[in-house]
Amino acid sequence: GSELLVAERAKSDIPVQKLHELLLTKEVIERKQRILAILKSEKVFDKSQNYFSGRMERFERALAREKKLQLLKRKHKWTLDEFRTASELVGEPGPYGLHESMFRITIAGQGTPEQQEKFGKAAEAYKIIGCYAQTELGHGSNVRGLETTATWNSQDKTFTIHSPHLTASKWWIGSLGRTANYACVMAQLIVEGKSYGPHPFIVQIRDMKTHEPLENVHVGDIGPKFGYNTMDNGFLLFNNVKVPHENMLARFSQVDPKTNKYVRHGSPSLIYGTLTWVRSTIVMQAGSVLARGVTIATRYCAIRRQFQDRDAPEWEKGENAVLNYTMVQIRLLPLLAATFALHFTGKGMMNLYQENQKRMNQTNTSRESNKRGAGPEETESGSDILADLHATSCGLKALSSTIAAEGLEVCRRACGGHGYSSFSGIGPWYSDYLPTTTWEGDNYMLTQQVARYLLKSARAVLKNPTPTNDTTRILSHFQSRVNIGCAFDILGSDEDIVAAFAWRASFLTFEALKHRDEQKKPWNDLLVDFYRLSKAHSQYLVIKNFYDVLRSGEIAQSTSPPLRTILLKLFQLFALHTLEQEGSEFYVSGACSKHQIMLARTSAVMNLLKEIRPHAVRLVDSWGFDDWVLDSSLGREDGKVYEDMFYRASELNPLNKVTVDPYPESEVLFKKVEGGYGKSKL
Amino acid sequence: GSELLVAERAKSDIPVQKLHELLLTKEVIERKQRILAILKSEKVFDKSQNYFSGRMERFERALAREKKLQLLKRKHKWTLDEFRTASELVGEPGPYGLHESMFRITIAGQGTPEQQEKFGKAAEAYKIIGCYAQTELGHGSNVRGLETTATWNSQDKTFTIHSPHLTASKWWIGSLGRTANYACVMAQLIVEGKSYGPHPFIVQIRDMKTHEPLENVHVGDIGPKFGYNTMDNGFLLFNNVKVPHENMLARFSQVDPKTNKYVRHGSPSLIYGTLTWVRSTIVMQAGSVLARGVTIATRYCAIRRQFQDRDAPEWEKGENAVLNYTMVQIRLLPLLAATFALHFTGKGMMNLYQENQKRMNQTNTSRESNKRGAGPEETESGSDILADLHATSCGLKALSSTIAAEGLEVCRRACGGHGYSSFSGIGPWYSDYLPTTTWEGDNYMLTQQVARYLLKSARAVLKNPTPTNDTTRILSHFQSRVNIGCAFDILGSDEDIVAAFAWRASFLTFEALKHRDEQKKPWNDLLVDFYRLSKAHSQYLVIKNFYDVLRSGEIAQSTSPPLRTILLKLFQLFALHTLEQEGSEFYVSGACSKHQIMLARTSAVMNLLKEIRPHAVRLVDSWGFDDWVLDSSLGREDGKVYEDMFYRASELNPLNKVTVDPYPESEVLFKKVEGGYGKSKL
Ligand SMILES: Cc1cc2nc3c(=O)[nH]c(=O)nc-3n(C[C@H](O)[C@H](O)[C@H](O)COP(=O)(O)OP(=O)(O)OC[C@H]3O[C@@H](n4cnc5c(N)ncnc54)[C@H](O)[C@@H]3O)c2cc1C
Ligand SMILES: Cc1cc2nc3c(=O)[nH]c(=O)nc-3n(C[C@H](O)[C@H](O)[C@H](O)COP(=O)(O)OP(=O)(O)OC[C@H]3O[C@@H](n4cnc5c(N)ncnc54)[C@H](O)[C@@H]3O)c2cc1C
Known part of the structure; x- marks a missing residue:
């Protein structure tokens, strides 16, 4: 497979390192490399038995790793960021996980100074866990x-x-x-x-x-x-x-x-700030979580060859890399685009949150903590950015973790039979990621919060059309144009794509409002509509954020025109593919015509696949996953897929130490176990 | 939870046993019970450690079970059907699996009489495996x-x-x-x-x-x-x-x-018959595979209570069973309907296949084996039922295994956090089922075969509109009406629903034909369209088969009018929910109006959920899964969910025998292991 990946990389001129820096920043890249070197040198982090071990063994080793991380943290005087980087690189949940992430944070956030002194200090020192x-x-x-x-x-x-x-x-x-x-x-x-x-x-x-x-x-x-x-x-x-x-x-x-x-x-409104923050990190992580799967599947599908192209000319009758089949492309490339979309959206939200937090801390902390109620339902909608961020972070958490989780399974399946092997590295990763769809707010239930917020915003707009944040801005715009209608050039203008997503979300918001306020439908009867509404609004947010980033000064300064072009194509692919999937909502809302949706599907999306295809391997390279981190035979940077699968199966696999007695009449099961790895030691 | 399930069952008058017999037949039910009793009495089939054991231990136990099954088969002189029932009840893949299913069958099908004598006999006796x-x-x-x-x-x-x-x-x-x-x-x-x-x-x-x-x-x-x-x-x-x-x-x-x-x-055309048969069984199994997940999730969601209904009157302010939330219903009830749809479709195909096989064997075996080519591509389309069955079995295998696999994950997630526990029984079952989407023809690739067949059929219809099988019938009908258009009353007539699905599939077929034959698009550029086309046609087949069964004499004789009514509602739910999901294709093809699709979504589907909801528990009961088979805390027939989860966690879980040393400074990991279950024995 090596030469095939070399050829793939030669086909494209994407500046991998530049894009890598754009995604992660130089600082983070340097930090990662430094810490990775330390981890690789410690035997306890060796991953070679991860996929083979049973629960007890895995738990024991995870505990050993957590202890070692603490010792390393002390030895190297790691900052919190450095420690988190180390945990992320190790890449498995560990038994100290909730001590770090929730126990200590809750004491810090909800304890008095005395309690922080008493419990917080001991917790920091791992005297209490x-x-x-x-x-x-x-x-x-x-x-x-x-x-x-x-x-x-x-x-x-x-x-x-x-x-x-x-x-x-x-x-x-x-x-x-x-x-x-x-x-x-x-x-x-x-x-x-x-x-x-x-x-x-x-x-x-x-x-x-x-x-x-x-x-x-x-x-x-x-x-x-x-x-x-x-x-x-x-x-x-x-x-x-x-x-x-x-x-x-x-x-x-x-x-x-x-x-x-x-x-x-006072009131613990800060807690809602924390929740918002946690959810924003989930959005951003969703991008890189998915990128692991996309990296693995893209590299593998570039070296996997199967069948000849039916229409290929005689002189090209060799087997075709499966990544050349449009049915593989349509599964992987929109997900590749999604990794960037989610990453930039999460980053955008976190920036917005931090800026806002800073501003609030400077001006009137007291006002804030007095006037805000206990829960998000009670915040005044349409009146400030924090409320908007809170609600949108709910919807985006749900949307992004669903995209990432389901996308990982799409990646796994795109690898055919080999995707099912643990050595693909996708399945184990998917299994660990999956609860993200359920915790920090079940993805289905969060959509109710989003809908509630949108309904309130719509009511506010009906009373006073002057927008106070982005949500009221799009609702108000829709309201002013609803009787005139719209005509977005989704195939010709990127801005119009964003506008079409805004239109559809606004349309669904006012529809839901009608059902609830005019027709007085019970809340429970509207949950399915709310779910769709939340999804529509969150998709709009991703599209908008992605687009805004691509137009931003930062991108203009730090990227060359060809790179910007390909990023823009990724934006279009993500947007038009999403639009086409949700075709009937766009159509019903009047945001697009039937013909536009047909063209998006049969022509625009297919063309984008073709244009992005040559850059696929370099684009995943730019996520910069180290082989040690991916721990995947299929996703190896050097393409030595088959060698690695074979090595793991024949050299590392403990089951191969066993000789069975295969005959039904014999009660003996394992009749020989090499190296004495015997029955009692399972 | 017990009293809640009792109450659920009291709310509905579905005759569980009758429906159970309709699904499985009395004969199969009796066989299952008889064999289940035998299995339960054998210690080796005890499942209590299944979810805890590592790979080595599980493999060893699986081998022991396979051996025992062989001995039981000999002892009780089981027929092949009885043996298969036993394997199915054990419910896990076992190390003799491919010997039984493929090695012996290949010798029987492709060996000469002498080879069958030599290898087949030894294989039957498990001398060679x-x-x-x-x-x-x-x-x-x-x-x-x-x-x-x-x-x-x-x-x-x-x-x-x-x-x-x-x-x-x-x-x-x-x-x-x-x-x-x-x-x-x-x-x-x-x-x-x-x-x-x-x-x-x-x-x-x-x-x-x-x-x-x-x-x-x-x-x-x-x-x-x-x-x-x-x-x-x-x-x-x-x-x-x-x-x-x-x-x-x-x-x-x-x-x-x-x-x-x-x-x-001669030519091995019989092999294609076998493939068709194997794929038909996958379709039928997809129904019962999914039914396990739906049974578990439905029962659990009926006893799981969370939150109060926001609009409930004051006197009903207790917590609401989550199955009452429409957002849970929309996830589970269409899948419940799908279990019946897939089951009856698979059964219908197998009947058709068997009848046809019989007829062929009687009349002209020789003609058949001479005239047919080696592969399905070469069969004359539109001319016989076997070719139709072969192609449709490809599409249905892909559709049904996708519905089942993805449906299981929907069921798991509907159970919230507890769905993630192995004790839910859904996750492990899902993991084992998943390769069905990849083997016996990768689900994405099979769609090319379906499309190829449909294109040939369409070409045949353009030449000669006289239909020779169902596929040419619907294509020919569409062709004769395409300029006139259609007006199906999908919300008022079940027959019109079937016709609307036929219309959309035919529309997509002729569209694809245009792209390929007129516009000469490369095959590879059309794969995505082919995928959609295959899905559309297969959905039509499921809808049609389900509907035909419900109208059949068998159903009329063996069911009471109320049961027929609820089965019809399940049909409508499955059909309209599918239609609404694929809304834009129905719209674009002219099979439905925008307004109809809106109504299907906001009104018809929601009403059907309401009507089916009270019968949900009895409907899953009628699948008749024994608790021993489900091996699920959440899906227990008696609703004792929490007791069972607690019992398994605190009494059976080997990790709880371990006392760790939690402090980072200590190198000791497991400092005590009860009963000497020590480190080296992981
Ligand atoms: C659990 C398990 C048990 C198995 N047991 C057996 C067994 O007992 N005996 C045995 O012989 N085999 C067995 N198999 C192998 C199985 O049959 C193959 O994995 C399966 O046929 C898929 O082939 P592949 O892995 O080569 O996928 P590939 O063909 O490599 O597919 C990779 C990807 O490329 C796509 N693709 C490939 N070709 C095309 C094309 N022409 N057009 C569009 N897309 C394309 C596929 O959709 C897929 O996404 C088993 C597999 C599994 C997972
Ligand atoms: C791996 C893992 C780790 C965890 N770690 C921790 C931890 O460290 N600490 C901790 O405290 N918790 C932890 N949790 C628990 C987690 O936070 C909960 O599982 C999660 O909040 C979901 O709640 P639930 O399980 O009660 O789901 P339920 O609320 O019971 O949901 C069941 C189903 O009902 C639906 N539903 C419920 N209410 C409604 C409604 N009003 N409207 C519509 N639908 C509804 C849901 O969508 C879902 O489908 C963890 C869970 C997992 C899986």
Whole structure:
């Protein structure tokens, strides 16, 4: 395969390194390389047995890796960014995962200075190792329905943490199963018989020395999963466990130990900021997550040859690289375009968020924290950018993680039979990524939040057409033109593509508003429409963001015209392919004519495939995945696919040490195991 | 959850047993129950460790199960049907799989009577255990590109089997990795320097006593996969291995040992019959494969409660079963309808095939075997039912396995977080099913065969409009009405729904014909259109078959009017939901108006969801999956979901025997393992 990839790379003049820098920045690239070198030199990170090991072995090795990462962090004095880079490069969930990402952050965000001093410091030093225990066996999305209680005892100034039913058992809690000795437990606060809703409590669950569960704590790992098996997601039941007053995280509310009254200090609107931030990172990650699969599949399909082209001239009758078949291209190249679209969209959102955050911090923090309510439903729509960002981040999280997850499976399948081997590297990666569609807001349910926001925005526009943010801008524009109609030149003008997506989203918004406000349809009857609406609006956002980036000064300065041309083609492919897939909505809304949609499909998209095809390998190269990171036979940078598959199968595969007795009459199963890797050691 | 499922069942009057019998027949139900009782009483089939074990352990247990099945088969004198039922109930691929399904069948189908006597008998007795070695590392779909050679040696009347390159290594071969001692090897036959294409050879590969590979045979397991890990898919390389003349399967062609000439005896058209049969079973199985996922998700979503309905009256403010949310219904209920649609379609095809086969065998076997060419491309289109069946079975295999595979993932995700647990039972099942989209013809590539057939049929119709089978019938009808147009009442008449699907498929056929024959577009440029065309035609076939069954005498006799009504609603839901998803094609073809598609979506489909919802649990009950078969906490018939999840996690999960040392400074990972399940035994 080597010479085939060399030839592919020779066919295109995309400046790989330039594009790589545009995607990641020089700084990040340098950081990655530096840290990768360190990781590669440590034996514990050797990946050669990853695909072969069972759960126990994988978990054990993951723990070893997490420990080593901590030691390396201390040794090299890694910054948080550097540490995160290292984790990302290791590329598997690890048993310290939730301690790092949620336990420490919750203490930092919701603890008082004293609590940060007490718990935060110990957590930073890995004296206490925590997890974030919100979800229960019976409740996930509906946090208000949690059953674990924390009852205030006014006599001894403690809280009793209790799980009244089996369904109150905490469940799915990352790092809890075997690793954590502390948990941040979300429990219904009960003071003098009255419930105040879920609040966070820091609870010790295992002995600091023996690591055995404390009395009245029943804790363990919840068992094997579709993926994520290097993580010990756990369960946790409390039988009336007492914790002191100081263990309720009290930055935003507490029980006054003197008066036994529940007191609020401002409102935790910052938490919604964090959520927005987390979701924006998911959007950006979706691009690179998908890019792994696209890299693997594109390289493999460029070296995989199968059949001759039926119409090829006699002198070209060699077998055809399957990437030349349009049916392979239509599966992979729009996904290649999507990697860039999602990456730039996530980046754009994060920039916007940070700018806005800065501005807010400078001017009027106090106003903000007083006026904003507890949840996103209560924010004033159409009036500020943060509300817009919050809602759009919900929709984009759902859309982008769906595109990435489903796209990975498309990539896997594009590799034919070999895609099914673990050595493809796509399947294991897909399995680990999949929960992203469910956590941080189930992708289907998030769409309700988006719809709610859009409905409010539409109502605001009907009252006052002056736009206050991008959402109200497009709604207002639509409203002013709806009776005139539109005529977008989607095949001739990129700007018109963006406008057509805006039009369709606006159309669906006002349709939904009619159903809800005029026809008074029940909320539940509209969920499917809301889902479509959210998808339409989020697709618009991706298209718009991608387009804005391509027109931006940064791109103009840092790219050559040929590179800009190909990026623009990727934009068009992503946009027109999406448009064509959702054809009937564009048609019904009047954003496009039947003829335009037909042309987009049969002509524009097919032409774009042809134009992008020669650059496919260089375009995936520009994502810059190291072979060590991809851990894929099919996706090797040097194209030595078959050699690598063969090596892994015949040299590394432990099953080949076994000689079986194949005859049904014999009770012997494994009659010989080389090197004594015997039955009991499975 | 128990009482919730009881209540669900009380809400509906679907006669579960009647419908169960309609689906499976009394005979099959009785057989299943009888065999299930036997399996349950054998300890080796106990499933409790399935989800926990690593590959080695699973493979070993799978081998034990396969052996036991053989012994039971002998003991109980099972028929082939009974044995297949047993395998299906065990529900996992096993190391004898390809011996049973392909090795023996190939000998029976392509061997001479002497070869059947020699190899077939030994195979039947499991003295020799075989596999079917066609695919190579470098070639799968393109069988003509295989690189393994079988060169005729005229001196000693033998063949030399050889793998000239690494890419010639057989790969993916089920049962080969560890189990088989023989292989049926497809190799390029070379006689006196001339190549005659791939032919089947019976080759011994392992010693009958020691089970060690024979000299010059390099064989082993190809390693872990996304699923199918209880099977030892293998690789196989030959270094000039000689086999005697009698080892080339010679029913259809052979090398005359006296003249050294290659001789054909008639043509292997029967093989295409077998392929058609195999694909028809895939279609029918797709229904029940999907039904497992739908059963699990429907039951779970009926007991899973989350949130209150926003519009519910005050007195109904309890939490809502998530199956009540329309956004859950729209994901599950069309799939529920699909289970019936696919089942009846597969059954219909198999009946048609059998009838036709019988008729052909009676009348003129000789004519048939002389006149038919070697491949489906060469059959005369529009002239007989077998050609139609062959082509339609390709399209239906692709459509149905795609619906089933992707539907399973939709079911899994509908279960929220718990769907990700192996205990859901959906994920592991999905992983094992997935290769069905790739083998027996890659789903994307099969669509080219369908398109080719449809183009030929269209050409035939243009020459002579008298229809000879259903495909030419609909094409001819379309052709006669195309200038007049159509006006189908898709929301009022079921027959018109079928007609609308026929119209759209015909429209796309003639469009494709125009592109190919008039505009002379290259084949490769049309692959995407062909894919759509095949999908459209196959959807028509499913709709038509489902509808025909519902109108048939059998249904009229064996079902009560209320049951017929609900089956009809399932038909409508499947049809209108599909139609709405493919809206733009229906619109563009003129089969429906914009308004109809809007109404189908916002009104008809939503109403059908409402009407079917109360019957959902009973409808899945009627598939009659035993809990032992489903092996799912979420899908339990009694609804005891949470108890079962908890039991499996806390009692069965081996990871909970381990106590870790959680601190980064300590090199100890597992500091205690209960019951001595120690590090070395992973
Ligand atoms: C690998 C993994 C790791 C996790 N780690 C953690 C962790 O560390 N800590 C933690 O606290 N949690 C964790 N979770 C839990 C996760 O946050 C929840 O699973 C997630 O929030 C979904 O909730 P649920 O499972 O209750 O789904 P449910 O809410 O039960 O959803 C079930 C189905 O109902 C639908 N549905 C529910 N309500 C509605 C509605 N109102 N309208 C329409 N449809 C509805 C959903 O779309 C879904 O299809 C983890 C989960 C996974 C899979
Ligand atoms: C679990 C499993 C078990 C198997 N068991 C066996 C077995 O027992 N015996 C055996 O012999 N084989 C077996 N196989 C192999 C299987 O039959 C092949 O993998 C299958 O035929 C696909 O071929 P391929 O892998 O070469 O795909 P390829 O042909 O290499 O396909 C790669 C990609 O190219 C596309 N493509 C290829 N050609 C074209 C074209 N002309 N036009 C458009 N697109 C094209 C495909 O759609 C696909 O996306 C098994 C495979 C699996 C996964």
